[in-house]
Amino acid sequence: MxxxxxxxxxxxxxxxxxxxxxxxxxRARIAIDFGIGMRDSGFNLFILGQPGTGRTSTIKSHLxxxxxxxxxPDDWCYVHDLSxxxxxxxxRLPAGIGAxxxxxxxxxxxxxxxxxxxxxxxxxxxxxxxQITNSYQAKQNKLFQELEQEAKDxxxxxxxxxxxxxxxxxxxxxPMSKEDYASLSQTDKExxxxxxxxxxxxxxxVMQDIRRVEEEKREQVADMEKAMxxxxxxxxxxxxxxxxxxxxxxxxxxxxxxxxxIGRVDELRSQRAPQVQIPGLSLQQQEPAFDRYQINLxxxxxxxxxxxxxxxxxxxYFNLFGRIEHIIQMGSASTNFHMIKAGALHRAxxxxxxxxxxxxxxxxxxxxxxxxxxxxxxxxxxxMAEQFRLIATVSLKPQPIPLDCKIVLIGTPLFYYxxxxxxxxxRKYFKVKVxxxxxxxxxxxxxxxxxxxxxxxxxxxxxxxxxxxxxxRTIEYAARLTxxxxxxxxxxxxxxxxxxxASFYAEREAQTLVSERHVELxxxxxxxxxxxxxxxxxxEIEDGRLLIDTEGAVIGQINGLSxxxxxxxxxxxxxxxxxxxxxxxxxxxxxxxxAKLSGPIHDKGMMILGGFFGERFARDKPLTLSASxxxxxxxxxxxxxxxxxxxxxxxxxxxxxxxxxxxIAVTGSVNQHGKIQPIGSVNEKVxxxxxxxxxxxxxxxxxxxxxxxxxxxLMLKPDVVAAVKDGQFHIWSVSTVDQxxxxxxxxxxxxxxxxxxxxxxxxxxxxxxxxxxxSEIARGFQGKAGSGE
Numbered sequence: 001m002x003x004x005x006x007x008x009x010x011x012x013x014x015x016x017x018x019x020x021x022x023x024x025x026x027r028a029r030i031a032i033d034f035g036i037g038m039r040d041s042g043f044n045l046f047i048l049g050q051p052g053t054g055r056t057s058t059i060k061s062h063l064x065x066x067x068x069x070x071x072x073p074d075d076w077c078y079v080h081d082l083s084x085x086x087x088x089x090x091x092r093l094p095a096g097i098g099a100x101x102x103x104x105x106x107x108x109x110x111x112x113x114x115x116x117x118x119x120x121x122x123x124x125x126x127x128x129x130x131q132i133t134n135s136y137q138a139k140q141n142k143l144f145q146e147l148e149q150e151a152k153d154x155x156x157x158x159x160x161x162x163x164x165x166x167x168x169x170x171x172x173x174x175p176m177s178k179e180d181y182a183s184l185s186q187t188d189k190e191x192x193x194x195x196x197x198x199x200x201x202x203x204x205x206v207m208q209d210i211r212r213v214e215e216e217k218r219e220q221v222a223d224m225e226k227a228m229x230x231x232x233x234x235x236x237x238x239x240x241x242x243x244x245x246x247x248x249x250x251x252x253x254x255x256x257x258x259x260x261x262i263g264r265v266d267e268l269r270s271q272r273a274p275q276v277q278i279p280g281l282s283l284q285q286q287e288p289a290f291d292r293y294q295i296n297l298x299x300x301x302x303x304x305x306x307x308x309x310x311x312x313x314x315x316x317y318f319n320l321f322g323r324i325e326h327i328i329q330m331g332s333a334s335t336n337f338h339m340i341k342a343g344a345l346h347r348a349x350x351x352x353x354x355x356x357x358x359x360x361x362x363x364x365x366x367x368x369x370x371x372x373x374x375x376x377x378x379x380x381x382x383x384m385a386e387q388f389r390l391i392a393t394v395s396l397k398p399q400p401i402p403l404d405c406k407i408v409l410i411g412t413p414l415f416y417y418x419x420x421x422x423x424x425x426x427r428k429y430f431k432v433k434v435x436x437x438x439x440x441x442x443x444x445x446x447x448x449x450x451x452x453x454x455x456x457x458x459x460x461x462x463x464x465x466x467x468x469x470x471x472x473r474t475i476e477y478a479a480r481l482t483x484x485x486x487x488x489x490x491x492x493x494x495x496x497x498x499x500x501x502a503s504f505y506a507e508r509e510a511q512t513l514v515s516e517r518h519v520e521l522x523x524x525x526x527x528x529x530x531x532x533x534x535x536x537x538x539x540e541i542e543d544g545r546l547l548i549d550t551e552g553a554v555i556g557q558i559n560g561l562s563x564x565x566x567x568x569x570x571x572x573x574x575x576x577x578x579x580x581x582x583x584x585x586x587x588x589x590x591x592x593x594x595a596k597l598s599g600p601i602h603d604k605g606m607m608i609l610g611g612f613f614g615e616r617f618a619r620d621k622p623l624t625l626s627a628s629x630x631x632x633x634x635x636x637x638x639x640x641x642x643x644x645x646x647x648x649x650x651x652x653x654x655x656x657x658x659x660x661x662x663x664i665a666v667t668g669s670v671n672q673h674g675k676i677q678p679i680g681s682v683n684e685k686v687x688x689x690x691x692x693x694x695x696x697x698x699x700x701x702x703x704x705x706x707x708x709x710x711x712x713x714l715m716l717k718p719d720v721v722a723a724v725k726d727g728q729f730h731i732w733s734v735s736t737v738d739q740x741x742x743x744x745x746x747x748x749x750x751x752x753x754x755x756x757x758x759x760x761x762x763x764x765x766x767x768x769x770x771x772x773x774x775s776e777i778a779r780g781f782q783g784k785a786g787s788g789e
Contacts, residue, residue, distance in 0.1 A: 005468035013455030024440025035432035048438025052493025073350020307351035357411030469516035530569035553659035563681035572688030579650035583625025610670035656766035704729030
């Protein structure tokens with residue numbers, strides 16, 4: 001294909017409008033629209049294609065356009081589980097309300113921290129507590145006074161000792177000593193003993209009453225403290241409740257906070273005592289008393305415009321599903337609901353999550369956990385190491401968050417088909433296949449889109465813009481990458497690199513626009529950076545160490561063409577193929593196969609030759625043929641069937657005793673009917689042989705035979721095209737073996753006549769004659785063997 005710069009109606013790509021969307025991926029675009037539109041479970045997308053085809057950039061831009069028209073998803077918060085402490089609960093709020101709630105509650109908690117200590121330090125509290133204390137102290141005093149009077153009436157005095165209350169007998173109002181008590185009469189002793197028993201019983205009753213009064217006092221003090229606390233903090237909650245009244249879970253949290261505060265009166269009061277500091281030892285600071293009432297804003301969508309589109313470049317378990325962080329202090333780990341952190345699934349909830357399939361698969365636990373989230377429609381934050389511990393430990397179990405998210409996996413076809421085949425769940429959860437093509441059709445619309453792509457890339461990266469000639473050469477290069485004049489490459493990574501490299505050469509020459517010459521320089525420089533091995537092989541051929549003839553004619557010898565791929569670089573080179581045929585029954589012997597240097601496809605091509613010869617020449621006689629075919633000076637593996645026609649030409653030459661032109665190289669596979677089939681890397685093979693002929697001297701008779709089906713794949717270098725136009729080099733396209741052998745030998749191949757014979761002097765007649773002679777010779781040997789001679 002050859003584009004003329006005059007076909008374009010611009011002087012520079014700077015004049016072109018920016019590219020909108022992706023070029024040549026209509027099938028993928030339709031699949032993306034379908035997958036996004038299907039809200040049913042399991043219709044997640046798998047984008048398959050080779051790297052560089054615009055998979056990631058396309059899905060990102062496409063989703064961004066769609067997501068911008070969709071509503072902003074809700075905020076997600078976690079609050080402390082005030083009843084259990086280990087199961088934080090989520091609160092779902094409209095976008096932006098979560099941030100407001102967090103800010104309001106932070107202010108509330110700050111005011112609680114200020115107001116509550118004032119309650120227990122205030123005069124009102126002390127006064128009410130004193131009143132309650134005095135009231136119950138009076139009751140206790142009255143009970144003691146009544147008990148003392150009763151004991152006095154019975155001749156005893158009450159004394160407070162280390163062991164409690166004791167009774168002392170009285171005489172004349174004074175306590176008796178042991179000697180005085182011993183001098184009493186038996187009657188008086190019995191009287192004191194009876195009275196002592198009654199009084200001890202009474203003391204026990206009074207002490208119970210005192211303890212009851214003390215308990216009543218504590219309860220009344222506690223009720224007073226709770227009432228004062230509720231009065232002091234109630235108005236703080238009352239200020240927020242009208243704003244959040246329509247959010248039931250927020251109101252429930254406020255109610256739980258007030259209930260928890262009232263239940264923590266003793267704890268809150270005791271925190272007024274200063275912490276003892278030990279010199280030289282940094283003690284762990286106590287957690288602030290009111291942090292438990294704050295809000296952990298897990299996902300804040302207040303700044304989102306439309307649904308979120310999240311691309312997680314490193315989808316390990318924690319980055320994807322969230323984590324519970326810990327703080328290590330004094331050798332122990334602690335955590336709380338504030339340390340619950342969101343993962344990419346939380347941030348993408350209500351929108352779209354884009355993941356690289358390979359990264360998902362190589363990160364342990366991630367793929368299976370992702371499927372669980374899709375299956376259960378929820379994101380559950382777990383400590384994945386917990387299942388491997390020998391001893392169960394207490395940890396937080398956050399309430400799972402409902403999941404409504406479209407998952408997009410990006411990977412190569414290999415990953416898609418492996419997962420489809422080996423994972424039964426895959427086809428249930430990724431039902432939408434988005435297939436990105438590597439090529440696009442050569443249409444004028446796509447050519448214009450390509451030009452706009454070049455302009456957009458120059459604008460995005462501040463590169464020099466291209467003139468029409470540079471655009472034409474770039475598009476020709478894109479067609480060369482596909483080896484098809486009717487198609488362009490959709491591997492925009494390679495095209496983008498070429499744009500950058502061509503701009504570099506324009507910058508180095510201080511040119512405003514990139515011209516065709518700069519693009520050509522970039523292509524040549526790219527080739528030069530990669531073709532060291534190709535040059536070494538070329539030197540071997542020129543020096544005569546690798547035997548390749550480009551002149552003369554030889555029987556049973558022909559130049560085949562091979563393609564070598566080294567990473568991102570492919571080149572062609574000729575290989576000498578020799579064939580020797582002789583009497584025998586072994587058939588065609590593939591020396592490469594016998595030496596275990598050939599692959600299965602090459603072996604298949606060799607076996608096809610037997611079918612061709614049997615159909616064409618063994619209708620009236622058995623084949624008694626042995627032939628050896630060898631790739632000379634080949635010390636590595638041989639694979640592919642593109643040399644099967646070459647081997648067939650060599651075998652025909654050997655049997656017909658017909659020399660073949662050595663200035664003509666051959667490529668193409670063959671079937672059993674003698675039809676020449678297309679092959680790959682045709683441009684590299686033609687250019688490889690041209691380089692050899694040019695180095696040894698062009699004669700005007702040299703060239704390459706290619707399959708006719710490969711004509712549309714020719715995208716040759718300018719110097720090869722020029723040589724063909726000048727008649728210095730030739731390219732013959734053939735569709736049958738007969739056409740090819742005529743070019744190589746200069747003789748007609750010949751067609752089978754009605755009587756089954758071939759025209760005299762044709763290639764097929766000479767081959768048939770030789771095979772018939774070999775058959776008769778073999779029959780003669782068999783006859784002699786049968787007669788015992």
